[in-house]
Amino acid sequence: MHTDTEKEYLIRAIDGFRRKIIVVSPEYVILAANAFTKKRFSKNIIGRLCHEILWNLDTPCEECPLGQITKTRSPTVIHKSSFLTQKKNYCHYFYPLPPSENMTDEIVDAIAMLDFDIPFVEGLEEKLQRSNAFLKNLILSSVDGVIAADRKGKIFIFNDAAVEITGYSMYDGLHKLMIQDIYAEKGCAYDIMKKLRSKDYGGKGKLKFHQVDIQHKNGMIVPIRLNAAVVYDGKEEVATIGFFHDLREEIKMKEKLEKTRLQLLQADKMASLGKLSAGVAHQLNNPLGSITLFTKLVLEEYALEESIREDLSRILKDAQRCRDTVKELLEFARQTRYQIKPHDINRALSRTLFLLDKQTLFHNIEICKHFAEGLPMVPGDIQQLNHVFMNLIINAAQAMGGNGKLSLKTEHLPARNQVLIEISDTGPGIPDEVLPHIFDPFYTTKDEGEGTGLGLSLAYSIIKEHHGLIEARNAPEGGAVFSIELPLDMPETTETDH
Numbered sequence: 199m200h201t202d203t204e205k206e207y208l209i210r211a212i213d214g215f216r217r218k219i220i221v222v223s224p225e226y227v228i229l230a231a232n233a234f235t236k237k238r239f240s241k242n243i244i245g246r247l248c249h250e251i252l253w254n255l256d257t258p259c260e261e262c263p264l265g266q267i268t269k270t271r272s273p274t275v276i277h278k279s280s281f282l283t284q285k286k287n288y289c290h291y292f293y294p295l296p297p298s299e300n301m302t303d304e305i306v307d308a309i310a311m312l313d314f315d316i317p318f319v320e321g322l323e324e325k326l327q328r329s330n331a332f333l334k335n336l337i338l339s340s341v342d343g344v345i346a347a348d349r350k351g352k353i354f355i356f357n358d359a360a361v362e363i364t365g366y367s368m369y370d371g372l373h374k375l376m377i378q379d380i381y382a383e384k385g386c387a388y389d390i391m392k393k394l395r396s397k398d399y400g401g402k403g404k405l406k407f408h409q410v411d412i413q414h415k416n417g418m419i420v421p422i423r424l425n426a427a428v429v430y431d432g433k434e435e436v437a438t439i440g441f442f443h444d445l446r447e448e449i450k451m452k453e454k455l456e457k458t459r460l461q462l463l464q465a466d467k468m469a470s471l472g473k474l475s476a477g478v479a480h481q482l483n484n485p486l487g488s489i490t491l492f493t494k495l496v497l498e499e500y501a502l503e504e505s506i507r508e509d510l511s512r513i514l515k516d517a518q519r520c521r522d523t524v525k526e527l528l529e530f531a532r533q534t535r536y537q538i539k540p541h542d543i544n545r546a547l548s549r550t551l552f553l554l555d556k557q558t559l560f561h562n563i564e565i566c567k568h569f570a571e572g573l574p575m576v577p578g579d580i581q582q583l584n585h586v587f588m589n590l591i592i593n594a595a596q597a598m599g600g601n602g603k604l605s606l607k608t609e610h611l612p613a614r615n616q617v618l619i620e621i622s623d624t625g626p627g628i629p630d631e632v633l634p635h636i637f638d639p640f641y642t643t644k645d646e647g648e649g650t651g652l653g654l655s656l657a658y659s660i661i662k663e664h665h666g667l668i669e670a671r672n673a674p675e676g677g678a679v680f681s682i683e684l685p686l687d688m689p690e691t692t693e694t695d696h
């Protein structure tokens with residue numbers, strides 16, 4: 199029994215409590231409410247139907263447990279899908295009021311409805327917490343970025359993968375960012391909303407496999423495949439949720455595949471051209487030998503006029519040039535013997551430079567060496583490799599028109615067990631339309647007599663013979679960069695016949 203004073207304090211305690219407490223009859227009529235609840239509604243709510251006042255419905259809510267509580271007389275928690283919608287829930291915890299003293303029957307005549315949990319009643323709260331925690335974990339640990347935002351664009355779910363993709367911390371995501379801030383292009387969020395509301399992109403309220411760019415905090419653009427959905431409460435849009443799949447790895451893989459395909463194509467082309475060139479070279483070798491020999495003989499044996507001697511010398515010089523080309527062709531077609539031994543690449547490059555930099559072409563070229571210290575020895579045929587270096591260096595000097603900076607760099611790549619060699623220049627670079635062809639035999643952009651178009655194709659086959667890789671690109675600041683990767687684990691044979 200409570201004294202009147204006690205009753206007054208109890209009522210004040212309940213009224214002072216800043217959560218909703220409502221008492222309803224089994225017929226859904228509101229019998230009492232604490233001051234906090236009453237303040238929320240402008241009208242008088244006592245005597246009115248709870249579903250009418252709280253939810254604006256003509257009939258009781260479908261999931262309302264009132265009817266069941268009058269029978270079971272046990273407290274019940276109902277869990278609305280408030281986890282995603284974040285909607286306020288008035289009817290959360292229900293418990294039947296114990297019968298008053300002047301009641302004879304043990305019937306339930308009133309039920310208290312709270313918008314909060316009484317912890318651990320019959321383990322319900324715990325179960326609910328567990329299932330919520332499970333859902334949360336599911337979202338947080340998703341490999342795709344998961345971002346949900348309310349109708350105004352305020353983000354309320356921002357998982358670890360979203361942190362990784364966007365570069366923003368979870369705190370920034372949840373408190374500083376709006377959903378429209380993460381896209382690279384302005385108006386993108388609006389466009390996505392428009393597509394979500396249309397039926398044409400995976401059904402109403404859905405958007406499937408939509409490719410979009412987002413902007414990382416550091417300014418980088420990240421390509422994304424987005425699957426998104428509108429979260430509805432009844433018919434009302436309450437939020438959007440998006441699954442952001444980072445496409446960077448996929449795009450990289452595709453590029454790598456395309457590169458491999460082009461390399462295979464190139465190798466194929468080289469192989470058939472190699473056979474052809476070898477045949478032609480062999481057939482040319484003997485007649486060229488005769489031309490050289492007999493011209494020399496005539497020059498030595500006969501007393502000739504100076505003008506005839508000059509003409510014959512010209513024939514001799516040109517025949518020699520033909521023989522040089524034939525020699526290159528034979529090397530290109532791998533008709534030479536390879537001798538694989540460990541070599542110091544830094545030394546080989548220095549020696550090539552030593553041979554070249556006396557030439558007039560190099561007089562106005564500044565040479566920068568960035569050689570790695572303690573570079574491991576590379577298994578290879580040093581004569582062949584010298585040939586590659588020489589071709590690349592001469593190409594660079596020619597491209598710069600004898601004026602500019604030539605840089606040579608070596609680097610050890612332990613993770614890949616390779617040595618990297620880079621030869622770059624400050625010339626005009628390689629035009630886009632030229633780049634795909636430079637390793638093709640006989641491809642040259644130089645004037646007749648200046649280029650054979652064999653230098654790079656020869657370099658390509660030599661590097662391939664060393665199980666390495668040669669590539670050309672343009673540096674962002676201008677000029678061409680040729681990079682060569684040579685493996686360190688090539689079998690060390692004495693002589694390989696080709």
Ligand SMILES: Nc1ncnc2c1ncn2[C@@H]1O[C@H](COP(=O)(O)OP(=O)(O)O)[C@@H](O)[C@H]1O
Pocket residue numbers: 589593594597623625626627628632636637641642643644648649650651652653654655678
């Ligand atoms: N460093 C470079 N800068 C710009 N273009 C280059 C460079 N190296 C090679 N090239 C291009 O590649 C083509 C093929 O080179 P290459 O096979 O050595 O033949 P060649 O030097 O006889 O023309 C050249 O004609 C030139 O257009």
Ligand SMILES: [Mg+2]
Pocket residue numbers: 589592593649651652653654
């Ligand atoms: Mg060349």
